[in-house]
Amino acid sequence: MISILFSAVAILSFTAAVYWARKRRAHRPAGSGVMCALLMAWAVAFATYTPVIGDAADSVVPSASRLLSNAATMTAATLVLVFLFQLNLEPEVAHRRTRWRLALLGIVFVSLAGFFAAEQANPSSTQYYVLYLCIYVSYFAMTVKDFLIQVWKQARNSRRTSQRLGLRVAAIGCFVSLLYAGYKIFVVLSLGLDLGLITAHHRCSALFTPARCAFSVTAPIVSALLIVSGLTLPAVVWPVSQYARKRWEARSFAALGPLWDDMSTATPEIVLDPTALDGGSHDPDFLLHRRVIEINDGVLALGPYRSLEVQKTAQSALAALSPQPKHPDAIVEAAVLSAAASAKRTGAVPSWPEAPQAPGTSTREGNLRAETEWLVQVSRAYRHSTVRVAAEQCGRVGGGSAT
Template identity: 40%
Template sequence: MPRVLRSPRERVARCPPSRCHRDQHHAGGAHVRQDELHDSRRTRGRDDGLHHPSAHVPTPRNALPAPGEGRGQLGRALRSSAQEGRVPPVMDALFLGMGSLLIVGAAYWSVGRGTPRPTGTWAMSALLTAFALAFFSYAPSVQNTVENAVPHVARLLSNVASVCAATAVLAVIFQLDLEPVEARGRIRRRLLLLAASVAAMTALFAAEEALDRPRLRALYLLVFVSHLGFAAMDFLLQAVRQSQSARRASVRVGLRIAAVGCLFALVYVAYKIVRLVSTAVGVGLVHHTECSSPVSGTCAFSVTAPALAVLLIGVGLTLPAIAYPISHTRRIRWETRSLAALEPLWHDMTAVMPHIVLDDSAFADASAFADASAFADASAFADDSDYLLHRRVVEISDGILALRPYRSRAVRESAERIYTADTDESAAAVEAALVRAALAAFNAELPPVELAPPSPRALAQTDLRGEAKWLVLVARAYNRQTGPVADDGEPRPVGA
């Protein structure tokens, strides 16, 4: 004999789909529907794909829709994204950790920095804070905590944090890219748009919770994704345009990273729009699958894409501030070493031609800087190293110009026979030999019969940094060749 199904729930789960509707007239059918309603109430929540789904229980054909889900395809499509899949446990730790880091960054940006604060400080602090709140609201542990107080409010909190962060992103880029008056005007208009969007989302959320109307939830999502998409596209255009004209490499790279983050945000917006439109017209392009990893199924669009957008935009906008102390320290170290390398050449030149020392009341005593390595330990050196290096380069360049009548072609040809490689180091060694012989000839008042032309590599330098690098090569080659030339007033052989 066939086995008798004793449980109403078992009867619904085991019967073929074509016969399930007939079995619902069974006396236990009402209990099945009540169980289904209870399960669906537990799974209602925000629409950003971050809730844990409840265990799946087969739903009878004519069962009542769950609250917040609604009848028809649109109502079923607007069920919480938690039903799209389960968030991996590692994502909870990731969201909490990233939110904590962003809170620390916001505190440093607004409180820990010196004065005067750079442009966009408060907008950047608001951006990092909004991103931190968005990450916190993504964490399932935070969702469970806040929803114990207000059911389903985690969805509203995360969406409001997202649109606030999008507006703060625009405020940062406007302050960096536009004139202050124009930037304030645009920021004011974006803030008005933000206030209108948040008010509309809050009203629609409250109405949907009270009335269980899926169309209200659809309008809520439409307001949210429209604001997010508009802000992402606006920032993308600003970031691409400014990255092409920014002078600092860290700013260019940071803006391009942030632009990639905007692309992920647009992917998330496109996913939400496709989901709404396809289900409203009955196409059903988006199929709900379990989220077993950050890159599987709809999880890649509903969870991973917005998380990557937040991460990349945050990294891109903070990269210049993170890179500046590193680049500043490297610049100070290079200037210190360059000053130390230029010191012997500068000392020999000023001993023979004291008139090349610049007249500056702040640096009137040239002997005070005779030992750059000793002065490098002073705290004031870090602030003045750029000026000191600039001064040394100008003084040495003036000295080389003053030695032009004493640059011997014979000395140059002799040095070129020794240093034959076509490299900057060989050219610097030839120039150092010319300078050394010219200093000796200048001190002995013995101008050469035939003059040597200027070094082509010296003429090729067009900025201070390039000229400083060239003179550092010359000074190092000069230090390797012989001792000072002004001791006895006689020229010395090259390389002696």
């Protein structure tokens, strides 16, 4: 079971590395190369935990799988920090800090290799193994601590929901990594003080039994999965959210058709110059912005034609309905605008009391989504029977206005 899990995590990390390394039509996001290397390091680290690769390495040099795993783990921890440097800092500052971290990582590699060689030369002594662990744990804990500070700071300042969530998931992974580091410190103290609580070079065959395996094996797996998934989440969510946004824009553009037709027929001057598309004729965002602007211009132009009688008639007609329809304010506004547009088209001179704007107009957020959602409700309300009833009762058949 444990071998299958290690293999699955290694394959998953490798697959994620390929995802980050793939070519993109648009500009590659910052840190793509570092993230790819980070995932490859995790893949190597967990591959060495599998009996096939671990035993193969140990058959060449005893305990070589431990050295490979620790080296890959430290590399991954360093690259996680470098990844955040590239995202959060100015390029010059990020480059300077990255060089310092990589230089320190190189020194640690050399030190570990030296103590590992000394350990191989003196297999009966645990002194070199303890020194080896001291360096490994110290560097790993320091890197995780710095990474946690960067993640927590960025999570508080990020505006994107997916990024905030991903960074918080990565922060949880950091806490799990600190549990792993704490366990390693306990091992160092036990072996260094000869307490006999931990045996050196113990290999786990299960995730939770004995209990030490939960810290030495399970904790690194959980930590790696949380950190990698947390940092990858924004990159995965972004194209999905972009697709959803464009789909919403296209659907909203089509839903605004009835309202736009009425506004543009009554006030053709609101239609912007069709030759000024600037290449945006197929861009849903551009087209939706344009349609919303034109409709709002039409609503303003029809201001003097808004009939208070039509508004009250529509409100009374809605009050008599049971059950009450959704978005009653939008239905009333549709009746008012339909009557106003008809009056404008027939050349009527407005002499009736002007209807006030729909409730919530002044408090509605002035962004594209809020405006679009409101106008879509009004456009869909054109099909409601109340719009026709209000027109007929106010002396207009099929779209006129009260006079």
